[in-house]
Amino acid sequence: AKLEADRVKEKLERDRRKLETIRRMLTFRKVPESDEWRRWKIACVDGSDSPAISERLGARVGVFTAGYMIFKGDEFVKDEYVAGSISWGQRGSPELVKKALGLIRLMHERELAIRCLEEEGADWVLIDGSFFGFRTKCEKLRRISLNIEGFDSFGELIDSLRDSSLKLLESRRAVGIVKRVRTCAIDGYVAFSTLSSEPCLDR
Numbered sequence: 242a243k244l245e246a247d248r249v250k251e252k253l254e255r256d257r258r259k260l261e262t263i264r265r266m267l268t269f270r271k272v273p274e275s276d277e278w279r280r281w282k283i284a285c286v287d288g289s290d291s292p293a294i295s296e297r298l299g300a301r302v303g304v305f306t307a308g309y310m311i312f313k314g315d316e317f318v319k320d321e322y323v324a325g326s327i328s329w330g331q332r333g334s335p336e337l338v339k340k341a342l343g344l345i346r347l348m349h350e351r352e353l354a355i356r357c358l359e360e361e362g363a364d365w366v367l368i369d370g371s372f373f374g375f376r377t378k379c380e381k382l383r384r385i386s387l388n389i390e391g392f393d394s395f396g397e398l399i400d401s402l403r404d405s406s407l408k409l410l411e412s413r414r415a416v417g418i419v420k421r422v423r424t425c426a427i428d429g430y431v432a433f434s435t436l437s438s439e440p441c442l443d444r
Contacts, residue, residue, distance in 0.1 A: 262440045263431055279314035284357035284366040288350045290342045294335050301329045301338045305346035309353045311361060319361075323349050327389050340382065344398050345390060347375055351405035358412055371417045372406045375399075 288307035295302045308322035327345060329338045350368065357363040376399070383396035392398040409415040419426060428441040 256442065259440055259442055263427060263442075266431060266434060267427070281364040282311060282313045282318065282362055284309050284311045284354070284361065284363040286350050286354045286357065286366060287369045288346045290346045294338050294342070296331070296335075299331060301331055301335060303327055303338060303342040305342055305349070307346055307349040307353055309357055309366075311357065311363060321353070323353070325349075325390075337382075337385070340378070341387060341389060341395070341398075344375060344395075344402060348390075348398065348402055348405070351402060351409065354409055354415060355405060358409075358414060364414065366409070366415045368409065368415060368417050371419055372410050372415075373403070375402055375406075 286307070286309045288305060290305035291303040304324065304326045306322060306324040308320060310320040311318040325345070327338070327342055329341070354366045354368050357366045379395070379399045383394065383399060385395045387394050387398060389398075392401070424442050428438075428443065431440050432438050
């Protein structure tokens, strides 16, 4: 019991030192109350794809959907949805199909978000997740053939997603909603600011 207590005490002391470092890095300001948001036209974009790839004779199949809803203040304005599927041979890893499906779905989300800004007159657009979270493991896939929705390779699809994500980011009217605990968001800021994971709480 004493060994376990000493271990916990040491861990808490490390966390205390990290929190002191983080406290000096963070600044906060009170957001003034305002009804200005009631005049804003806000688009919310999201999508979904198959939780598991369906295995059929000679093929792996996945489906996706993406859509948006637009509100002005707390009043609903309009919505629109797209859906599709991809089919892939049964050679290779099913994870490759799952990755392709997620990227295709995200491409449609990005296209809808840009349309909301350029054609639907949205003041703000909310997208699901970070702007470049899709890039995880993408570099290993760039040269793999794809031949889906006009893209000959993963590299072409990844580049298209990069460009559309940059376009949204540079509009300064797009917000990525990251559904993680607040300490993870703080860790991301700290790691970005210090170029090190050492001060991060990692929880």
